Amino acid sequence: MNSEILPRYTHWINGTATEWDGEFLPVMNPATGETMSTVAKGTAEVVDTAVQAARHAFENPKWQRMTGNQRGKLLIKLALLIEQHSKTLATMETQNVGKVLWGTTAEIKDSVELLEYYAGAAATFTGETKPLPSHLGITLHQPVGVCALIVPWNYPLMLAIWKLAPALAAGNAVVLKPSELTPITAFALAELAKEAGFPDGILNIVNGVGSEVGQALLEHPKVDKVSFTGGTQTGKIVMATCAKTLKRLTLELGGKSAAIVFEDADYDAALAGTLFGIYYSAGQSCEARSRILVHKSFYDQFVADFADKAKKIVVGDPMAKGTQMGSLISLQRLEVVNGYVEQGVQEGATLVCGGKRLMEGELAKGAFYAPTLLSNVKNSMTVAQEEIFGPVAVAIPFETEEEAVAIANDSRYGLAGTVWTTNGARALRVTAALKTGLVGVNTIMTGQTGMPFGGWKESGFGRELALETLKHYTEPKSIEWYYGTKPLNPFGL
Numbered sequence: 001m002n003s004e005i006l007p008r009y010t011h012w013i014n015g016t017a018t019e020w021d022g023e024f025l026p027v028m029n030p031a032t033g034e035t036m037s038t039v040a041k042g043t044a045e046v047v048d049t050a051v052q053a054a055r056h057a058f059e060n061p062k063w064q065r066m067t068g069n070q071r072g073k074l075l076i077k078l079a080l081l082i083e084q085h086s087k088t089l090a091t092m093e094t095q096n097v098g099k100v101l102w103g104t105t106a107e108i109k110d111s112v113e114l115l116e117y118y119a120g121a122a123a124t125f126t127g128e129t130k131p132l133p134s135h136l137g138i139t140l141h142q143p144v145g146v147c148a149l150i151v152p153w154n155y156p157l158m159l160a161i162w163k164l165a166p167a168l169a170a171g172n173a174v175v176l177k178p179s180e181l182t183p184i185t186a187f188a189l190a191e192l193a194k195e196a197g198f199p200d201g202i203l204n205i206v207n208g209v210g211s212e213v214g215q216a217l218l219e220h221p222k223v224d225k226v227s228f229t230g231g232t233q234t235g236k237i238v239m240a241t242c243a244k245t246l247k248r249l250t251l252e253l254g255g256k257s258a259a260i261v262f263e264d265a266d267y268d269a270a271l272a273g274t275l276f277g278i279y280y281s282a283g284q285s286c287e288a289r290s291r292i293l294v295h296k297s298f299y300d301q302f303v304a305d306f307a308d309k310a311k312k313i314v315v316g317d318p319m320a321k322g323t324q325m326g327s328l329i330s331l332q333r334l335e336v337v338n339g340y341v342e343q344g345v346q347e348g349a350t351l352v353c354g355g356k357r358l359m360e361g362e363l364a365k366g367a368f369y370a371p372t373l374l375s376n377v378k379n380s381m382t383v384a385q386e387e388i389f390g391p392v393a394v395a396i397p398f399e400t401e402e403e404a405v406a407i408a409n410d411s412r413y414g415l416a417g418t419v420w421t422t423n424g425a426r427a428l429r430v431t432a433a434l435k436t437g438l439v440g441v442n443t444i445m446t447g448q449t450g451m452p453f454g455g456w457k458e459s460g461f462g463r464e465l466a467l468e469t470l471k472h473y474t475e476p477k478s479i480e481w482y483y484g485t486k487p488l489n490p491f492g493l
C-alpha cells in the first residue's frame, strides 16, 4: 500500500496536531499484517516543544485558579465524549492491537468509569487542618507540575486514561507518550479532550520510539513527574534516568502471576477462571495469571480439562463476533513467545496443547498463536520465571498450602495472584501471605475502579485506579501558622 495515502499521526502540542517533516514509522494491524497508518518518529526537539507547551499551560493563572470541581466537570465532559465515540474508538484499538472487539469495548467502558471516578475525586482531594501547640497546621496537596505519561501497547487508550485522569484531576499538565506500535487512539483522546474544554497545552502527545522521545522526556529538566507502564527492564532504565534529576516516579511493570487452585476449589469456576486469566488479551496482560498452581490430587485431570477447553478457544479475526482470542501484537513478539515454549520443552516441560503459530486461511496473514499449555513445569524453569507475555500457561503441581505459597512467591515479580478455594480461612491466610499488590479470591477480575492497582518487588511501585493515586500526582505542603500572643523568641534576643 502506498504510505502517502495512509492516515498520518504527528504530535499533538498546544491543542493541535503539529506539522512533521521528519521520519514516519509504519503502524500495523497485527491481525491482517497490513500497514494501517504511519506515525511520526519524534526527536528530543519535539519533546522540548511539548514540555514547554505543557509548562506554559500549567502555569497559566486560569488553569492554576481552576477548582477541583471545575476540573471534574471537564473530566465528565471527556467521559461523555468517549462514551459517545466508544464504537469508533474500540474499532480503532482492535485494528491496531489485534485484540477482540468485545475486549476493547469493555476497556473503553472501564475508562469512562475511571474518568467519572476521578471527576468526583477532583474536588475531594483537599488538605487537612491540624491543631498544634500555638500553631494551626494546614496541609495542601498541590499539583506536581508537568507529568510525562509513558504507556505500552497492550491497553493503549485505557492505560493512557489510567494516568491522565488522576493527573488532570489533580491539576497537572501532561505529555503523553504512546507506544510507537499503538499511537492511534491517543490522538483521538487528545481531540476529544480539546472538545471537552481542556485548555490547549494541558494535554500534549509526543510520538516516536522509547529510546529517543521517551528518554528525552525522562531527561527533560522541566518534567517534574514520570508515570511509566511497561517492561521491567525498561523500568530500570527509566528509574536510573529519573534519579539524575530526582523526578517523582511511579512504575507499573511486568508480572508472572500465579493462580493457585486448591483441592477445595469450585472445580468448574477455577477451570473457567484460569483459562480466562491467561488467554484474555492473548496473554498480553501484565496481570495475566500465567502460572497455574494445581493441587497434586487432581493435577492430571485439571491439566487435561484445561487443555481440552484451551483447544476450543475461537482464535481469529478480532473484529468478528464470536472470536474469543485475537492476534499477538506482532510477528516479532510471536517469535519471542514461541522461543519461550521451545525453551520450556528443552528444559523438561511437556507441551500439552498449542505451541505453534496458526496459519490456516486468513490467519496466515496475522500474528496468531494457539492457546498453549505446558505441564510438568518446575518453578525454577525459564517459562515459570520470565514474563512470556503471550497465550502460554504453565501448570505446576503442589501438595500443601505452604508449598503453594512458597512457589507463588518464588518470583522476582509481585503484581497479582488468584486463590481458588471455598475455604474462607484458607483464603484469608493465603491472600495475606502472597507477596503481590493484587490478589483475587475466586476471581481474576482484579483492577476495578477505586481499588489500588500496582506491584511489589520488580513489578514496580505506586498505585493506579484509586484515590491514593492522586498522592502520586501532588506534592504535599505543610503550613504551620503561629497564633500565640507573644512573638516566638527562643534565643531571647
Ligand code: NAD
Residues within 6 Å of the ligand: 150, 151, 152, 153, 154, 155, 177, 178, 179, 180, 208, 209, 210, 211, 213, 214, 215, 218, 229, 230, 231, 232, 234, 235, 237, 238, 252, 253, 254, 255, 285, 286, 287, 387, 389, 415, 455, 459, 460
Ligand atoms: P516497553 O517497556 O518496551 O515500552 C513501554 C513504553 O516505554 C513504550 O511507550 C516505549 O516506547 C517506552 N520506552 C521504551 N524504552 C524507553 C526508554 N529508554 N525511555 C523511556 N521510554 C521508553 O513495554 P511494552 O513492550 O510496550 O509493554 C509490555 C510490558 O508492559 C510488559 O512487560 C507488561 O507486563 C508491562 N505492562 C505492565 C502493566 C502494569 O500495570 N503493571 C500494564 C501493562 C503492561
